Amino acid sequence: MIRFAGVSKRFPGAARPAVDAVDLTIAEGETCALIGPSGCGKSTTLRMVNRLVEPDAGTIHLADADVARIDPIRLRRGIGYVLQGVGLFPHRxxxxxxxxVPGLLGWPKARIAERVDAMLDLVGLDPAEFRDRRPDALSxxxxxxxxxxRALAADPPVLLMDEPFxxxxxVARARLQVxxxxxxxxxxxxxxxxxHDLDEAVRMGDRLVLMRAGRIVQADTPDGLLARPADAFVADFVGPDRALRRLAGLTAGALAGPGPISGAPAIAHDASARDALALMLATGAEHLTVxxxxxxxxLTLAAIRAASAPA
Known part of the structure; x- marks a missing residue:
């Protein structure tokens, strides 16, 4: 669990706080997506968790520990961190x-080698093909x-992802997100x-937290935020096509009923309901086999319509 209590941060010379009295609790095992316009404070909020930025007020707890009382190096070694552009060491x-991180923690070489291969398998890369490559030889x-x-190698309980994709x-982004x-x-x-990508937040987040000028405007499930915007700012941010965005957060399998449907085009169960609708429109079908x-x-067109209808 991660808990923010009255957390604020103002950078020198700034007219207003970057983060202003944020209260937020993120449950264990939950993916919480921070979204909002540029400069709203979402990256600053994330970076205060591993003390890359120090708050001016308030507290942040990981489980029962106040991060301000944990040595920053030890703290960061226990938190996975993935950022835009990845930041791989080019000479390694x-x-x-x-x-x-396993090396910094003093793991034995055999354990590290085993963990490297397990992590490559986990993310869908063949260890025999990729373990000896350099980053510049990768897509x-x-x-x-x-x-x-790399972020998961030491099995940290918490992962911070800052514009990771x-x-x-x-073409690759949506598949990676899923x-x-x-x-x-x-x-x-x-x-x-x-x-900054609302579709990414909907695909990956169990909960979305929309920020504006350093404050939380609405915290809700993806479906709740899209179906019931708290105010005009939220409605404008999610856009007029929020019914289609809701479908991006649902899978074809979740909406499917008994089947299969003979002669219908096929789609994978973990494809989004929006992809299912696109396939229906492309083929003229009103039914799919999932x-x-x-x-x-x-899966029927009627089921997709029902899922995208206003709450």
Whole structure:
């Protein structure tokens, strides 16, 4: 659990606080996405967790520990950190990058080597193919996967992600968001995600926290924020197409019923409901067969319409 209590930060010379009396509790195993316009305080809020920025007032607790009372180096070694552009060490191999924190913690070499391979498997990279590569021999998506593997290598309970997919091309970005989000949920990590991309927040976040001028305007589930904006600012931020954005946060499998439907186009169970709607529009179909680990099921256009209807 992460708990902010009355946390504020004003940088020298600034006319107003970057973060202004923030109260926020993030449950264990929850992914909390901080969103909002540029300069709203979301990255500053994240960086105060691992003391890259020190608050002027208030407290931040990890579990029952006040982070201000923890040595910054020890604190950071116990928190995974993924940032835009990844920040891999260019002179180290993929294995060397992933091994960074376990090495600093004094793990035995055999344990580190085993962990490196396990992390590469976890993020979908073949250890035999990738462990000895240098970062400049990787695609943007591959570098981002290695960055996540490095952040998770020492098995930290908390992961901070600051615009993690901003440097990845749009084709790879959505797949990475879904795959990495699923990994983090499976591992039960407590995650703070900072992003300017509302679709990314909807795909990955269990809860969205919209900030403006250093304050929290609305904290809600993705569906709650999109369906019930708290005020005109929130409604304007989520945009007039919020019904389609709601579908991006739902999977085809979650909306499917008994099936399969004979002759219908097929879609994977973990594809978004928005992708399912796009497939229907492209093919003219009103039904899809949803493929998944428990067998095929059926998805109808009516079910998608119902899911996107105003609350």
């Amino acid at each position: 191999s993929v294995a060397g990058n992933i091994a960074t 943007g998506g591959q570098r981002q996967r290695v960055g996540v593997a 901003g440097a990845v091309d749009p 795959e990495i989000g699923a990994i983090l949920k499976r591992l039960r990590k407590t995650v703070i995600l900072v992003t 493929t998944g680990p428990d067998g095929p099921s059926g």
